[in-house]
Amino acid sequence: MAKPTLEIRDLRVSIEGKEILKGLSLTVQGGEVHAIMGPNGSGKSTLAYTLMGHPRYVVEDGEVLMDGEDVLEMEPDERARRGLFLAFQYPVEIPGVTVANFLRTAYNAIHGGEGREIPVLEFHKKLREEMAALQIDDEFAGRYLNEGFSGGEKKRHEILQMAMLRPRIAIMDETDSGLDIDALKIVAEGVNRLRSDELGVLVITHYQRILRYLKPDHVHIMMDGQIVRSGGWELAEELEEKGYDWLKSEISA
Amino acid sequence: MTTQTKLDQGLIAALSDRSGDPAWLRERRLAAWNRSQELPAPAYERTHLKDNQFFGFALAAPASPARSWDELPAALREQVGDPSGRALVVIANGTTVYRQVPQGLPAGVIVTDLATAVREHADLVEPRLLVRGEQGLDNKVAALSGALHTGGLFVYVPDGVRVKVPIEYIVWLDEPGVAAGDVALIVTGSGAKVTVLETAASAPGLEGAARFGLVDVFPGEDAEVVFGNVQALGDGVQSLVVRRVLPSPRAHVDWVAAEFGGELSVNEMDSRLDGRGSEVRALGVFFAGGRQHLDLEMRMIHTGRETASDILVRGVVREEGRAVYAPYTLIQHDAKDSTGFQRGNTLVLDPKARAYSIPQLHVVEDEVQGAGHAATIGKMDPDQLFYLQSRGLSEKQAKRLLVDGFFYPVTDHIPVAALKERIMAMVERKMAT
Numbered sequence: 001m002a003k004p005t006l007e008i009r010d011l012r013v014s015i016e017g018k019e020i021l022k023g024l025s026l027t028v029q030g031g032e033v034h035a036i037m038g039p040n041g042s043g044k045s046t047l048a049y050t051l052m053g054h055p056r057y058v059v060e061d062g063e064v065l066m067d068g069e070d071v072l073e074m075e076p077d078e079r080a081r082r083g084l085f086l087a088f089q090y091p092v093e094i095p096g097v098t099v100a101n102f103l104r105t106a107y108n109a110i111h112g113g114e115g116r117e118i119p120v121l122e123f124h125k126k127l128r129e130e131m132a133a134l135q136i137d138d139e140f141a142g143r144y145l146n147e148g149f150s151g152g153e154k155k156r157h158e159i160l161q162m163a164m165l166r167p168r169i170a171i172m173d174e175t176d177s178g179l180d181i182d183a184l185k186i187v188a189e190g191v192n193r194l195r196s197d198e199l200g201v202l203v204i205t206h207y208q209r210i211l212r213y214l215k216p217d218h219v220h221i222m223m224d225g226q227i228v229r230s231g232g233w234e235l236a237e238e239l240e241e242k243g244y245d246w247l248k249s250e251i252s253a
Numbered sequence: 254m255t256t257q258t259k260l261d262q263g264l265i266a267a268l269s270d271r272s273g274d275p276a277w278l279r280e281r282r283l284a285a286w287n288r289s290q291e292l293p294a295p296a297y298e299r300t301h302l303k304d305n306q307f308f309g310f311a312l313a314a315p316a317s318p319a320r321s322w323d324e325l326p327a328a329l330r331e332q333v334g335d336p337s338g339r340a341l342v343v344i345a346n347g348t349t350v351y352r353q354v355p356q357g358l359p360a361g362v363i364v365t366d367l368a369t370a371v372r373e374h375a376d377l378v379e380p381r382l383l384v385r386g387e388q389g390l391d392n393k394v395a396a397l398s399g400a401l402h403t404g405g406l407f408v409y410v411p412d413g414v415r416v417k418v419p420i421e422y423i424v425w426l427d428e429p430g431v432a433a434g435d436v437a438l439i440v441t442g443s444g445a446k447v448t449v450l451e452t453a454a455s456a457p458g459l460e461g462a463a464r465f466g467l468v469d470v471f472p473g474e475d476a477e478v479v480f481g482n483v484q485a486l487g488d489g490v491q492s493l494v495v496r497r498v499l500p501s502p503r504a505h506v507d508w509v510a511a512e513f514g515g516e517l518s519v520n521e522m523d524s525r526l527d528g529r530g531s532e533v534r535a536l537g538v539f540f541a542g543g544r545q546h547l548d549l550e551m552r553m554i555h556t557g558r559e560t561a562s563d564i565l566v567r568g569v570v571r572e573e574g575r576a577v578y579a580p581y582t583l584i585q586h587d588a589k590d591s592t593g594f595q596r597g598n599t600l601v602l603d604p605k606a607r608a609y610s611i612p613q614l615h616v617v618e619d620e621v622q623g624a625g626h627a628a629t630i631g632k633m634d635p636d637q638l639f640y641l642q643s644r645g646l647s648e649k650q651a652k653r654l655l656v657d658g659f660f661y662p663v664t665d666h667i668p669v670a671a672l673k674e675r676i677m678a679m680v681e682r683k684m685a686t
Contacts, residue, residue: 052643055635080645092640096658102641105654109645144658161644 003030004067004083004168004200006051011062013043013050019060020046022225028169031197035211036204037236038222039244044204045089047222048173052086053079066169081110083168087158087175094145099157100127102145103164110165130163134190151178159190166194171202176210188213208240221247260308260432262286265400271315272403278371281383285390285399292393299577299609300519300548306491307397310432310463313346315403325351329425332454332485340364343423344404346462347433350425359414367405367436377409381471382438394521395495398467401434408449412442412473419448419479419669426464426490427456434465443474443501448669451482453494453514459487466494472504474528481509481672484518485679488543492518500524500531502557507668508535511676512547512568512576513683521550526560526591536663537566537597538676540683541574541606548577555588555618564595567663569656569683571602579611584624586617595626600659602633602652653684 006028013021020043028034038044050057051064053076064071066082074082094102108117118126127141134156146154155175162170172191176184188210191201203214211219211233219235220227223244228251229235239247265286269279294302319325322336329345330336336353342364343351349366358364363374370378383390383399390396406422422437439449453464464486472478478498486492492515498506510520524533533553541547553562564580582593593616599608610628633655641651660680667673 052639054639075648076639076642077645077647077651080643086643088640088643092634092636094637094640094655094658096661097654102644102654105646105650106641106644109647109650165644 002067003197005029006169006200007063007065009063009065011050011064012060013046014058014060015046015056020225021050023062024226026220026227028200028202030168030200032218033195033201033203033214033216034218034220035214035216035236036202036220036222036227037206037208037239040206042222043225044222045173048086048171048204051171052076052084077109085162085165085167085170087162087170087172089174089177091146091154091158093147095147097145098142099145100124100141103127103161106161107164127164130160133163133193134160135186136160152180152183155179155183155187156190159187163190163194168198169200169202171204173204174206175203176205176207184210185213208236211236223248223251260310260312260401264312268312268401268403272368275371275375277379278382282400285383285396288390289393289396289400292396294393295521297519297548297550297577298579298611300546302493306517307393311430313348313428313431313433316345316348316350318349319351322351326427326456328427328456332425333423333452340418340420341423342366342406342421343425344435345425346428346431347401347403347435349404355418358418359416361411362414362416363407363409364420365407367402367407367438370407370438374407374409377440378407378438381440381469382436392495392521394465394493394519395467398434398436398465398495401432401465402436402467403434405435406437406439408439408447410441410445410447413444414442415446416448419450419671422449422451424451424453424464424466425455426462426486427459428462429459430461432463432465435467437468439468439470439478439480441471441473441476441478443476445473446477448479448481450669450672451480452485453482453492454485455487455490457487458489460489462489463491464494466492468494468496470496470498470506472498472500472506474501474503476501476504478504479507479509479668481511481667481669482520483511483672483675483679484514484520486514486518488514488516488545490515494519495521495523497523498525498533500526500528500533502528503530504528505531506533508533509667509672510535510537510549511679512539512549513679515545515547517546519548519550521552523552524554524562526553526555526562526588527557529557530559531557532561534563535565536666537564537568538660538663538680539566539568539576539578540680541568541570541576542572542683542686543574545574547575548579551580553582553593555584555591555593558587558589558591560588560591562593564597565663565666566597567599567660568608569600569602569659570606570608573605575607575609577609577611578628580626581613582615582624582626584616584618584621588618589620590622591618592622593624595628597628598659599630600633600656601630653681656680656684
């Protein structure tokens with residue numbers, strides 16, 4: 001399959017009449033890891049939800065293209081079938097639906113198609129392998145989706161889904177929040193293992209610590225609904241050292 | 254074919270002649286008819302029944318039993334599935350049309366149609382049919398079912414006998430405009446164990462027919478009884494059924510009620526926990542769509558000491574469907590050390606669907622072990638939907654998964670695998686339409 005490309009052009013998004021994204025542009029390609037850093041309230045999560053198609057976010061202007069096709073016209077499930085994936089900051093709990101049942105349904109929705117479902121045994125073998133890689137216990141497959149999961153389990157479960165569904169563009173919305181250092185390493189290794197020319201990653205984070213493990217090729221700083229600065233790894237380091245206030249004064253100067 | 258358009262006493266007398274009632278049954282049938290005339294419609298909070306909904310029907314024509322399975326109507330056979338190896342009593346439009354009992358039922362166990370039981374087992378039937386302790390026929394639906402019944406089920410399990418295979422009671426309707434009455438009587442000795450599964454269904458497109466049903470269960474001491482019903486009638490059919498249990502001391506009863514069909518359906522389940530240490534657990538599932546009106550009335554009346562009741566119900570309403578969940582628990586004075594709990598949740602899928610939740614809990618006795626109730630009515634969570642859709646599931650798939658998951662806390666507790674499968678298959682069918 002060809003290298004995926006996600007192009008965001010001058011995107012403007014509002015929630016309940018309030019403009020949150022104010023003209024944001026960014027291109028992510030297969031093989032690349034982009035980090036978007038920004039303080040709370042800068043619109044990072046709005047970007048993540050908008051790209052995945054949450055109905056609460058209203059696109060006022062701009063374009064999002066995946067491999068040249070208009071993503072904004074698609075329902076969330078169609079976006080997922082094209083290879084877009086969002087690792088949620090706050091994965092929702094769904095009682096009564098088991099991880100295995102859900103993942104098999106999702107896998108078939110994306111990769112199976114009518115009459116080409118993955119055989120149940122093959123699916124479970126695959127699931128066990130991916131769970132082992134993320135140091136997730138076997139009994140996890142029979143648990144209800146996110147119900148009673150610890151913060152770390154929820155995030156690992158998001159990465160498990162990413163590993164199973166093999167997206168082409170993955171957006172990770174503050175996957176590092178609430179993780180201790182061991183869990184953070186497991187999650188980061190899980191993502192690194194998936195890296196290839198057929199996967200582009202957009203990591204959204206407040207802190208720089210997950211970036212140490214993911215080593216992004218591009219770092220973007222987001223403030224007030226726009227990308228205010230882009231650079232390489234050194235930009236993240238500079239930000240860590242000087243803080244967001246430094247950047248704010250730089251910009252307003 | 255039908256000749257009359259309204260039920261009256263003359264028809265009931267003729268029905269008694271036709272059924273060959275012995276004198277005692279004729280007397281009780283006519284008394285039941287008179288009670289059905291005198292009694293007001295049951296005071297259901299959100300289901301108001303009019304006179305026409307009791308008496309505005311004709312009697313079904315007499316039918317003769319099928320000599321073999323293959324003689325039964327195709328639509329009925331399709332509904333029931335492969336009969337081999339099963340214990341079945343099938344009634345159509347109120348008349349028993351088919352009965353089969355597998356080899357190897359334990360000695361002394363009786364599974365037959367009610368009319369046969371009246372003739373052959375009067376000693377067991379007469380003390381319990383259309384009488385119920387001092388209560389008598391205190392309910393209009395029960396009285397009318399008793400007056401109208403031509404067919405029905407009789408099950409008897411002697412002391413200490415455990416019946417492994419579920420006994421199935423199939424209630425079928427395919428004649429438009431008629432009222433069909435049926436009575437099921439289930440009696441067990443002490444320490445006995447039995448499962449009875451009732452399925453109600455109707456021919457596709459049937460209009461204006463009504464079922465009046467009465468189920469009376471008498472578990473002996475320490476008996477274990479499961480009674481499950483799946484109501485899958487067509488949406489042009491009315492169903493008014495009263496199911497009652499009077500457990501002896503330490504008996505354990507599992508009620509499972511699943512209401513899917515009917516234009517108007519009231520399932521009233523009355524448990525009189527009189528036997529000391531008796532327990533009744535009621536599980537309920539309902540799903541109202543289209544213009545259906547479903548009402549699940551569960552009553553737990555504790556009069557005996559150390560009795561326990563538990564009600565767990567989940568239901569879905571969609572389109573213009575309406576559903577009523579009305580549990581009622583009463584712990585009477587002297588029912589010391591009893592417990593009574595209720596939990597009910599309804600999921601509303603569409604803006605015009607309506608759900609009513611009317612839990613009532615009355616604790617008269619001071620010394621109880623525990624009592625409580627919880628009821629919620631909610632919508633599908635848009636964030637749950639979005640989460641599933643973001644993983645590639647279509648809106649329809651996501652909703653199906655969420656509805657399955659919603660029912661899970663109830664379906665997971667259903668003690669009979671075959672019943673659980675049927676109920677889950679009905680949920681699937683409702684979601685697929």
